[in-house]
Amino acid sequence: MSNPAKTVRITVDNQVIEAPEGATLLQVMLDAGLDIPHYCYHPKLSIDGSCRLCQVKIDGMPKLQISCNTQVRDGMVVHVADPEVELTRRGVLELLLLNHPLDCPICDKAGECWLQNFAMRFGARHARTIEPRRKHGKRMDIGERILLDQERCILCRRCVRFCREVSKTGELFVFNHGDHSLLDIYDRRLDNDYSMNVADVCPVGALETKDFHHRMRVWFLEETASVCPSCSNGCNIMISAARGKIWRLTPRRNDEVNDTWMCDAGRLNYKFVGDAGRLVTPLVAGEGGPAPANWDDALQRAAGAIGDFVKRHGAKALGGVASPHLTNEENFRCGEMLRAVGVERIAMAVPRGKHDDFLIKAEKAANARGVRELGLVAGPDDGLEELLRACEAGEIRGLYVCGGDLLEAAPAERIDAILGKLDLLIVQDLAARPRFARAAVTLPATTFAEKDGTFTNHAGRVQRIRRALATPPGWRADGEIFTTLLNTLAARSERFEIAAVWEAMSRDGGRFAAIAFDRIGPEGAPLDAA
Amino acid sequence: MAVQVVNVRRPAATFSSAKPWLAILKGMWVSTRHFLGNLGLFLRGRQDFAIHFPEQRLVQPPALRGMPVLARMADGKERCVACGLCEWACPTSCITIYPAETADEVERYPEIFDIDMSRCMFCGLCEEACPEEAIIMSRQLEIASYTRAGSLWHKADLLVPVEQLKTRTDYIRRNYER
Ligand code: SF4
Ligand code: SF4
Ligand code: SF4
Ligand code: SF4
Ligand code: FES
Numbered sequence: 001m002s003n004p005a006k007t008v009r010i011t012v013d014n015q016v017i018e019a020p021e022g023a024t025l026l027q028v029m030l031d032a033g034l035d036i037p038h039y040c041y042h043p044k045l046s047i048d049g050s051c052r053l054c055q056v057k058i059d060g061m062p063k064l065q066i067s068c069n070t071q072v073r074d075g076m077v078v079h080v081a082d083p084e085v086e087l088t089r090r091g092v093l094e095l096l097l098l099n100h101p102l103d104c105p106i107c108d109k110a111g112e113c114w115l116q117n118f119a120m121r122f123g124a125r126h127a128r129t130i131e132p133r134r135k136h137g138k139r140m141d142i143g144e145r146i147l148l149d150q151e152r153c154i155l156c157r158r159c160v161r162f163c164r165e166v167s168k169t170g171e172l173f174v175f176n177h178g179d180h181s182l183l184d185i186y187d188r189r190l191d192n193d194y195s196m197n198v199a200d201v202c203p204v205g206a207l208e209t210k211d212f213h214h215r216m217r218v219w220f221l222e223e224t225a226s227v228c229p230s231c232s233n234g235c236n237i238m239i240s241a242a243r244g245k246i247w248r249l250t251p252r253r254n255d256e257v258n259d260t261w262m263c264d265a266g267r268l269n270y271k272f273v274g275d276a277g278r279l280v281t282p283l284v285a286g287e288g289g290p291a292p293a294n295w296d297d298a299l300q301r302a303a304g305a306i307g308d309f310v311k312r313h314g315a316k317a318l319g320g321v322a323s324p325h326l327t328n329e330e331n332f333r334c335g336e337m338l339r340a341v342g343v344e345r346i347a348m349a350v351p352r353g354k355h356d357d358f359l360i361k362a363e364k365a366a367n368a369r370g371v372r373e374l375g376l377v378a379g380p381d382d383g384l385e386e387l388l389r390a391c392e393a394g395e396i397r398g399l400y401v402c403g404g405d406l407l408e409a410a411p412a413e414r415i416d417a418i419l420g421k422l423d424l425l426i427v428q429d430l431a432a433r434p435r436f437a438r439a440a441v442t443l444p445a446t447t448f449a450e451k452d453g454t455f456t457n458h459a460g461r462v463q464r465i466r467r468a469l470a471t472p473p474g475w476r477a478d479g480e481i482f483t484t485l486l487n488t489l490a491a492r493s494e495r496f497e498i499a500a501v502w503e504a505m506s507r508d509g510g511r512f513a514a515i516a517f518d519r520i521g522p523e524g525a526p527l528d529a530a
Numbered sequence: 531m532a533v534q535v536v537n538v539r540r541p542a543a544t545f546s547s548a549k550p551w552l553a554i555l556k557g558m559w560v561s562t563r564h565f566l567g568n569l570g571l572f573l574r575g576r577q578d579f580a581i582h583f584p585e586q587r588l589v590q591p592p593a594l595r596g597m598p599v600l601a602r603m604a605d606g607k608e609r610c611v612a613c614g615l616c617e618w619a620c621p622t623s624c625i626t627i628y629p630a631e632t633a634d635e636v637e638r639y640p641e642i643f644d645i646d647m648s649r650c651m652f653c654g655l656c657e658e659a660c661p662e663e664a665i666i667m668s669r670q671l672e673i674a675s676y677t678r679a680g681s682l683w684h685k686a687d688l689l690v691p692v693e694q695l696k697t698r699t700d701y702i703r704r705n706y707e708r
Pocket of ligand 4: 105609610612613614615616617627656659660661662663664665
């Protein structure tokens with residue numbers, strides 16, 4: 001990459017386009033905003049040249065060329081709006097549709113299907129055949145999370161190349177030749193950790209995820225660009241929501257992070273957002289155990305309890321547990337609040353799990369790096385062992401806990417013994433967990449899909465998350481909880497607005513200072529470049 | 531929802547373009563015709579011009595669009611495959627469908643199919659959008675209810691044996707050239 005490629009100029013239908021020498025003609029035309037139909041070409045997979053739909057006329061060539069396998073040359077003259085090209089496309093589409101089942105009313109892809117779209121834009125409107133269409137496998141269970149419909153397959157081999165080149169597992173093959181070609185698995189099921197990406201690369205509804213199968217029409221979905229919350233890789237995603245619910249997550253292209261892929265575990269980890277067991281009202285400790293309270297009362301109780309505790313035991317006896325699931329802004333405000341009270345020891349519990357050398361990272365939370373960059377926690381275990389020892393030694397007698405990860409951070413007996421000794425426990429969590437039953441106040445936490453903010457991924461890339469779902473009226477998101485407590489305990493009058501918090505973060509020094517909030521584009525902004 | 535904005539060209543009407551005037555004249559002719567007809571009846575002694583519903587009912591033309599209903603097949607199941615096109619076509623968004631999977635060959639069916647009749651305006655766009663001839667404008671017009679909840683029709687209430695919808699299905703096949 002050190003030698004910037006020479007720029008060449010080509011002409012497409014009288015429009016002059018500049019491109020780096022050797023670039024793929026199809027990609028150059030697509031980048032220039034031209035509407036060139038194509039199926040087998042995918043920017044992140046090798047060239048296959050099997051669908052023949054991308055053909056264009058090039059001066060000096062004896063016949064039409066597939067633009068996906070042609071490199072641009074200086075002075076190349078290309079014709080797209082040309083009767084011969086149009087006739088060829090119509091012919092290719094007619095052949096693809098010869099045996100297509102026309103399942104659109106029951107096909108999950110309908111509405112975002114490349115065969116529908118290109119057939120409407122470039123194809124003939126009527127079939128000329130009356131012969132019965134070929135019959136093949138429907139709803140074939142070829143993997144834990146994937147269904148195959150062989151009748152709908154147009155044999156573009158994108159999925160085959162994905163399994164060979166990206167997941168490197170090679171489960172899918174095209175068997176037989178010519179008219180008898182069929183896509184199928186061979187000796188093992190399509191169960192790799194990235195298997196659901198085949199449903200994204202498939203231009204038609206031949207590969208579908210079981211999770212989204214027959215559940216919602218794509219034209220009802222509202223898409224919100226966000227970031228996967230399930231590990232520290234921070235894959236870029238689209239949240240598809242409708243009727244107040246998330247129906248699927250799909251990867252969004254970011255060449256710096258995840259190309260156009262995401263792992264299956266991350267893709268499926270959205271159901272906790274709409275979980276029936278989520279805590280929706282604050283709980284305060286009462287005579288007969290935790291009882292629901294309104295937000296203002298619960299926040300008053302929490303602030304009062306913290307104030308009393310500090311008066312009685314001193315601020316040093318209060319500890320904090322930050323959450324790697326909360327955004328940079330929320331964690332900054334959390335730190336501000338705890339430090340305003342005088343808290344010295346803050347730790348973080350990060351859930352861990354399986355990882356690989358592609359996307360999946362061991363830290364199963366999106367923003368552990370952000371908490372570290374903010375200087376809230378230090379040490380290889382993020383101060384956790386030190387905090388637990390201080391609790392066991394009785395130096396710390398009160399905890400402000402964000403998230404439920406603490407419960408899994410050490411053997412259950414040890415954590416429960418510590419929690420059992422505390423004089424004050426305040427919890428901010430997605431669910432009311434029995435092991436936190438001694439909490440004086442439990443405040444509902446807010447998920448990644450219900451708020452705006454930024455996450456810092458494992459490599460220090462700051463990326464935006466955006467609100468896709470509304471919260472009930474009167475709801476206080478995590479940042480607002482910290483802000484209310486800060487204002488009450490330290491007599492401040494802050495508001496939780498992301499841009500303003502970001503400014504405060506910058507004033508505070510640290511590496512976030514060098515990134516302007518509005519400079520965080522769709523690809524995020526690396527802390528290092530600053 | 532992803533909504534595409536299409537800018538429609540609307541040429542301004544001018545005095546010289548005859549059509550608006552023709553339409554006004556046509557409308558005035560309809561009123562005049564009824565007025566003269568009723569005047570004639572009145573002069574011949576008729577006093578009462580009302581139709582005494584429900585004892586008396588108008589004979590409705592075959593093109594009538596009553597409330598939309600779902601066609602029920604001989605096996606007792608709906609013909610609808612929950613494709614969601616009527617739901618999308620409906621200008622008042624009064625249809626709500628939740629699809630689900632079935633073992634039948636059609637693969638999917640509407641687990642929930644609700645129509646809010648208090649919002650329906652009997653436009654028939656749902657019927658026109660349906661690729662399965664599964665939602666049909668029936669001849670049913672008497673759908674008043676004492677409660678709002680009563681205006682929300684669920685799938686079980688909406689299913690009508692397909693033979694009973696023949697007048698309309700014949701009519702739409704003729705008119706939509708199916
Ligand atoms: S299943 Fe889809 S991606 Fe795979 S070859 Fe067929 S059409 Fe292409
Ligand atoms: S690799 Fe990590 S960030 Fe990417 S999709 Fe999976 S869980 Fe989400
Ligand atoms: S008749 Fe019109 S308003 Fe009524 S359900 Fe059908 S599309 Fe909607
Ligand atoms: S358009 Fe027809 S098949 Fe589709 S959901 Fe409506 S009634 Fe059912
Ligand atoms: S996209 Fe070029 S041949 Fe398929």
